[in-house]
Amino acid sequence: MRLWLWPVSALVLSAAPPLSKGFEHFYNLEYEQSIGVFEAERRANPSSAAAHNHLAQAILYREMFNAGALESELVSGNNPFLARAKIVPPEAEQKRFDDAIATAIECSKARLARNPNDPDGLYTLGVAHGLRANYNFLIRKQWRESLREFTQSRKLHNQVVKLKPTFIDAHMVEGAHDYIVGSLPFTWKLLGFLAGFHGDKDAGLRTVERVAREGEQNRVEAMVLLAVAYRRERHAEKAVPLLQSLIAQFPRNYLFPLDLVQMYGDLGKKEEALGVLAAMKSAPPAKVQYSRGNLLFWYRDYRAALADLDKSSAAPESIGLNTIVNSWLRKGQCHDMLNERNLAKSAYSKAVSLAPDSDAARESRRYLDSPYRRK
Helix, strand or coil: CCCCHHHHHCCCCCCCHHHHHHHHHHHCCCHHHHHHHHHHHHHHCCCCHHHHHHHHHHHHHHHHHHCCCCCHHHCCCCCHHHCCCCCCCCHHHHHHHHHHHHHHHHHHHHHHHHCCCCHHHHHHHHHHHHHHHHHHHHHHCCHHHHHHHHHHHHHHHHHHHHHCCCCHHHHHHHHHHHHHHHHCCHHHHHHHHHCCCCCCHHHHHHHHHHHHHHCCCCHHHHHHHHHHHHHHCCCHHHHHHHHHHHHHHCCCCCHHHHHHHHHHHHCCCHHHHHHHHHHCCCCCHHHHHHHHHHHHHHCCCHHHHHHHHHHHHCCHHHHHHHHHHHHHHHHHHHHHHCCCHHHHHHHHHHHHHHCCCCHHHHHHHHHHHCCCCCC
């Protein structure tokens, strides 16, 4: 799922048979349906911390999906989340999330009051803190609070691992935390050091790889995080088989094949990438058109790229603001490479007007003054 690196880290799902329908909806991007299933679970099991965590997680991901924050171009740079604007969900949904997390923490602590070394109580408490870290980081942009919550999540899951060494899934937060803290700029690493953790990208990836191989509850999340991390680390060839497996498991999730297109593009496999796009059925057509136009742009087929980008930019309601702004940026770059300067400037101006604070708008402003040129 085009994630962001931070949120994946604390995503700890239990795919027990009674909940399989909810998770099937979740991984297929059908968030309203998954929320309905998890709400029913919560009502049926009010003392279950896991039930409240499941609901909170689905709410979080729905907001990220609606804002276009699950798209992999947002994680292909160094630290794009540090510059991305806040997501502002309806106040009622923010309260719904907060209430679910608060109840999950309350239920976990009630269990730990009876047995402070209960692995399940520590585990669900760690999940709740991790999900709140994700929400604070991605929705509220509260960096320090998020890091504190995430560190608390790791400490709790480290306790679980000590109490129950065979619980492979409990290593997920450890691995993701090591990778993320190891990927942060120096000032953020310093905060991680002060919290007691230095971060180690390579060790973190090895841990997540183990969860992907041997885990049960978190295997899917480990695969998703690895696919994202491999692209960041310029190992697209390792991401391809992971994405192919995810596509087979969750055929209605169109983000996985769009990610696969980018991986093939990174590997220089143009025909394979085009083949994936041609076979896609569930994605909004404008998303497919943007992805194909973007791919053709990188292969310097500017006129063909414009044919797709023109179509995608004409359907803003179906592709979201993030993609529509990037579409106008790419159109401007194509026109510049075709020496159509007036059309290029018009496209850049459109990108700036649609989302003035976005990365694409900032890049477009540069090309308004000086034409885009490929290196």
